[in-house]
Amino acid sequence: MQWETVIGLEIHVQLSTKSKIFSGSSTAFGAEPNTQANVVDLGLPGVLPVFNEGALKKAIAFGLAIDAEINKKSFFERKNYFYPDLPKGYQTTQLESPIVGPGHVDIMLDNGETKRVRIHHAHLEEDAGKSLHEDFHGMSGIDLNRAGTPLIEIVTEPDMRNSAEAVAFAKKLHTIVTAIGICDGEMSQGSMRFDVNVSIRPKGSDVYGTRTETKNLNSFRFMEEAIKLEVERQIDVIEDGGKVIQETRLYNGDTKTARSMRSKEEANDYRYFPCPDLLPVEIDDDYINAIRGTLPELPDTKMKRFESDYGLTEYDASVLSANGDLADYFEVVVKGCNDAKLAANWCMGELSKYLNQSKRDIRDCPITADSLGLLLARIKDDTVSGKAAKTVFQALADGEGSVDDIIDAKGLKQVTDSGAIEAIVDDVIAANRDQFEELKSGKDKLIGFFVGQVMKASKGQANPGQVNAILKKKMAD
């Protein structure tokens, strides 16, 4: 039988506020355990929450970025369950009236088509702490630094049909939340965590199968692996005559295996009800519009602008607009060299390769966008060859000085004096008389040999265009 996969995602996005959602504790990552957990975060008796406006504004910004309705009256509810990393015995969250209503995100598929993924809603809530599973005399340690970090939980409709779509969506969402500055996007620190709901059904069916939820995936790769694994598992179960049971699963990225979470098996009754310590959050159009006014250019808008203003292909525009920092870098490079295509090629080629190899973020790149722009300008004005420019690029990365200093110091300036080039060409022809005759008699591919020899003799400094032109002239002589 042919199976169709149905995927919906729930994404927890940590909002990059300075302080927690209901207390003035820092949200900085990596502090010593429990040093950023104050009386409110610990849920001590008699303490009370007060809502952080920074979290509200970031949640609204997200809603605006996905073209969603913003609820002008929303409120917080308590979701009740006992867990050691949940200090109050309830999570303050939103159920009935979330801040962000239905919206959508468009993703680009491998075949170049655009697909719309609907967002059911996004709600504000507080993060839990962490249970550390190292052994403390057979006990677990609880660190509540993360407890109270503001989150939005984004819930999609079950609109994705394979792992590639899910990953494309996840990456697009990452692009959006980092572009609008509501999340630092540090997946390895848990800033974005994905829960994946997967079910399968016979192709052509319009009834959903029983779904499972694989929780807390914190990389795109794990997400892809976990979905593929779960789809295979469900197909096996059904084809073996079994039934998929609704359950929560845990994927282990190291062993590439998944298992059912026993502790969540017992049916939960979360007893949601409006939190009496917090009042309804009421906002008006002016408040929403003020936030709209502060939104930076959204990735989709930027992509379209890159296509129209710079004449980039859709693919190049989508790659360069996907990361806000890269996009900004690219635009400075274009300004420096006045050639968008050249800038795009270098940003997506040499620069990306370098960042990947050195495991650096564009923000920590030792080559400034101005330097790269200047280097490309030097290619355009024939000061250096493209090949020599790569040497300059590496030297810039190694901190060897400015573009022009490096070109001078390394003697990379192209020889453009045609007399000097012609002399070298003559020497090469003289040394390879027979081959030159063959070239003249029509063996065209030998041209590459001669250009190569001339370049070699000039130690790479001759302008290859000129070499070509002079060779052609000699052949015609």
Next chain:
Amino acid sequence: MLNKTLKQLSDSLAAGEFSSTELTSAYLEQIKARDSALNAFITVTDEQALAAAKTADQRRANGEQSPLLGLPIAIKDIFCTTGVKTSCGSKMLDNFIAPYESTATSKLSDAGMIMLGKTNMDEFAMGSSTESSFYGPTKNPWDQESVPGGSSGGSAVAVAARLAPAALGTDTGGSIRQPAALCGITGLKPTYGRVSRWGMIAYGSSFDQGGPMTQTAEDAALILNAIAGFDSRDSTSMDQPVEDYSAGLNQALKGLRIGLPKEYFGDGLDDGIRAAVMEAVKTFEQQGATVKEISLPRTELSIPAYYIIAPAEASTNLSRFDGVRFGYRCDNPKDLMDMYTRTRSEGFGDEVKRRIMIGAYALSAGYYDAYYRKAQQLRRMIKQDFQAALSEVDVIMGPTTPSTAWKIGAKSKDPVDMYLEDIYTLSVNLAGLPGMSIPCGFKDGMPIGLQVIGNYFDESRLLNIGHQFQLATDWHTKKPAV
């Protein structure tokens, strides 16, 4: 010295008749001599009190003259106080020393008041008799075999027995007004949001209010002046200007419109109480007030509404008592589930467990709409009834309680018997209105309270009415025999 009101003591301190140290010592001696019989205090903070009194005397010597400077006060053990055990009457918090101070007590100490100790209460404020405390029942000083009411029974007894000139209590469904009535003192529950709840251990978050328990309305005004006000740490605290509650005490009551809800004078009301309340109303009429019968048709329904919403809130407010970060933890838990269930089963008393279970049930899947949501709708209807009534009259008067103090143990078998005692007080908390109980007579030697309910943020008027009544009567000066 110990029979003086807070106001009189304030004047005496200002006049230099005695020092705060002398005054504080005198109260501490009284507590030492008499509290073993009454059990009004869970913790007596002698050393801190004497040190604070010394500081207050120095402040006064340096020319400071604030009205509460150097005056002692007893604090219900529900307010977190730095460095002193805050138990909330529970084994769960028998070892809990809060690393922070409640806003209300911190304002009192800023005003120069001296904490004598922490008073006994029903466990987590759940009760109307102060019998459910882990530290044993508090006795009514008018009859030590009777309950003092609750949950702020310790605070009421401390004031009634003159172990403290004033006390701080909290009121979720009547817990200031009812013990004030049953012990013959004055108790004021302010408008919800008037006094910060920060550092006050929550029972029913949308009801809880701290307030003064004193001999007189004049004294209550002094305390309210100190504790009222906006607090940025409490989202439910209201940003309303704070009046000088002492300033309006002497206004004449001529033209005051009093409403008497017919539902407050029905079958369940003790005849002696009815007579005393009607007599009190007559006093106001003599001062030029007009009286009219009104209706609060859903008074009886305030019991089911309250006993759904408050336990629902409590059931989740009390989830934080899990043995992980503070408070009691059972010995040798064998696993996580065992730690939770034994910690909570051993740490909480019966009434607390009952209310947690009722609350959890009312919120559980399939019952939420029928119970919690319906109770919240009824809550709005009850509020609307009050708003309609208060558009016709300035204040509503009636009995605080349907009967006087009962014998210890008499209503402990069936919790519902006790719940019915709250009939006249609960609706005020459901609506969030201010309410006051003042002494207005006795039945068989036991005190009776007159309840006065006002409009939102109309505490000044309530205190004015209380003060004028106390100028005309002497019920508030009666004290139990030692």
Next chain:
Amino acid sequence: MSLDRSQVETVAKLARLAIDDSEINDYVSSLSSILDLVDQLQAIDTTGVEPLANPLDAAQRLRPDAVTETNQREALQTNAPQAEAGLFLVPKVIE
């Protein structure tokens, strides 16, 4: 409405309370009588009435996004039943 024993046990478990066999009957009867009391409310027509969560119908105030707290771990952990290396210790958490 009265509760039966298994309902009481379910709700007790939800609230992480253990009720002894010797007490269960008392709880069944007292909780049932409380439910009888509150069930009066079922007779009331509340159609169209907006639930009231906060008596003053007020709106939430917003706090500026600023860090106002400092590390108080040592003081806060003096109340902890069991703590080590800055962590609160609990019986092993099994996911």
